[in-house]
Amino acid sequence: MPCFRPLLSAFTAAALLTAGGCAALKMPAPRLPGTGDPQAPVGTTDWWKANKKKAVFEPGKGHQVAGVDGYFDDQGRPINAKVQKVVAKTDEGAGLLGDTGLKERVAGLKEQVGLGPDQTQAQKDFDEAEELFRREEYSDAAKLYKSAYKAWPDSQIEQDAMFKQAEALFYASNYSKATNAYEALIRKYPNSPHLDKVITRQFAIARYWEQYHNYNPNWLTTPNFIDRTRPLFDTIGRSMKNYENIRLNDPTGPLADDAIMAMGNSYFLRGRYGDADMQYELLRKEYPRSDHQYDAHILGLQCKLRKYQGPSYDGTPLEESQVLVKQLKVQFSGQLDGEQRERLAEVDGMLKKELATRDYQMAEHFDGIEEYGSARIYYARVMKEYPQTPLAEQSKVRLAEIGGEPDRPTSMIEPVLNLLPENSERTKMATVPLIEPNASPTAPVRTEIMTASGQQPAGGEGGGSNDPTIRR
Known part of the structure; x- marks a missing residue:
């Protein structure tokens, strides 16, 4: 033990001299590994090492250190602080212009000149926009909402601001821009908590555009420069697009089947029976519990009857119509009154008559x-x-008249062909061997090869007892 005391004393003296020298030179004193520095800036690695054991974790908020405002994650970083964006490199081709990284470069330039992401500014713009929204100044509020989500992208503020911008445009009766804003929100945040509200707004806008077109139809290329409630071109087309987006963005939502039914009805009223039939069929197959099932069957049947062009064309609509008639009688028997049953019976009789006409024309x-x-x-x-x-009676009469006629017409040169000598190779090809089905495998049998003309070639007797009986 005495031999260690001088050594410990030497280490102690060296440590004191080092600390004293660092203090004299105004340099930080050396620390043991893993101890951290309590005087380091908040949020740094050294500060977290020194304060990690004193931090208290609050569920749903993060770690909190006594005497320090805010919450921190398990690495000591402030919860709402900006983090460096990670750009994942892929192996995809760079294209003709090469991998320029234009967006990343522009973002970097904005940060260098002070126009990068700013949470404080985003929150300020959002709060001001909320105040304008409450005062029903929707156009100005929409502009500030846009500034808010531009200032702090990829955040909850951005998602809320995008939704509120679309809402402000909706209340400002600028339905075309509102639709674009709703679609932009769903594209970036498909599982947004605002999805139900977005779908409701899209359905209302689509319904309004559809009803306007029914009241005042216009050509597809007719521009609209005055009315902000309608798009620039193709009001009914944008309406159908909204209905389709509802089904695609929320296929299991409460308005998905309503949107499909609305599309089908719109196509039906405009005489586009093929498109209407497709929507009704989609509803019947994909939404079997929908309240529109009965209407989808009835209107789908009408579409198929109108699609049929006559006995000279495709008969698939008639066959599909028969299936729908059977489904209506079985699946919706309780919903059919006497008049509807009578009408279905008439449709069924008409279908049978049309199908019989097709077959009778083929027979003729x-x-x-x-x-x-x-x-x-x-x-x-x-x-x-x-x-x-x-x-059926006409077919019976004609069938009796042609009963003795050959199956196929006789060629005019067939008698001449029969007089010509047969080719040996063709004779072999015309030979049709058939095994006697009742022949016993153990009984002695003989081979008979008959040609297609019914003549037995020379040497037809078989000499082997194991040869199967072959006949024509």
């Missing part, structure tokens, strides 16, 4: 070109599937 077509085999198939189908139609 094949009958006219003497393809009697195909004609008999279609005549028989009319008799079997549509026995209650007048065409």
Whole structure:
């Protein structure tokens, strides 16, 4: 132990001399690793090391140090302080102009000249905009809301300011700009807590534009320079776009099926039955619990009937209409009154008549070109599937008349072809071997190869007892 005392004394003296020298030179005294510096600026690493053990954590707010205002995260950084933006580099191609990083450079220049993100200024603009909004000065409030979210991007202030800017434009009756502002908010914050309110506003604007077009329709290219409540071009088109955005942005929301139904009804009233049918079908398939299911079935049936162009065109609308008629009778039997049931029965009878007409015309077509085999198939189908139609009796009469006719027409040069000698290779190709289905695998059998013309070639007797019986 005595040998260590001089050594400890030497270390103590060296430490005192070092501390004294640092104080004389006005330099910070050396510290042990991990101790930190209580005099360091607030928020720095050394300050946090010195005060971390004294910090008290409050759930939902952060760490708080006695005597210091504000809250800090687990690294000692102020909660609402600006942080350096991290730009993730990707392997995507830079394009023809190269990876210039224009946005990052512009942001850097703004910060250098004092125009970078500023939370204090953003909060000030937001508060002033709120005061203007309460005084119903909506146009001026919208400008200040825009300044607020521009001053502090990627923050809660930005999200709230973007929403309030759209609201101010909505109350200022500037519906076109309000729609653009709502869409910008949802694009950047698709899960925003303001989503329900945004969807409600979009539906109201779309409904207003649709009703205006129904009252005063205009051409697609007719400009609007006076009325701020409507877009510059294509009022009804922007209305349909709003309805579609409602379904895309909030597909499980309470207004999604209403938006689809509104689109379908608008297309139906304008005679665009193909587009209307697509919307009604989407509603029937994607929203089976919607209150519009019955109307979607009824109007979808009307669309399909109007889409049908006649027996010379595609018959898919008729087949799909039959499916809808069956669904209406089964799924909505309790909602159908006597008049509706009678009307459905008439539609069902009309569908059967149209389908029978299609098959009967096909039969007449094949009958006219003497393809009697195909004609008999279609005549028989009319008799079997549509026995209650007048065409069933006509099919029966004509089927009896062509009963003895060949399936296919006879060629004029066929007798001449039969007189010509057969080619040996064609004879082999025409040979059709068929295994006797009842032949026993153990009983002695013989081979018979019959040509397609019914003649047995020479050497037809088989000599082997294991050869299967082959016949035509």
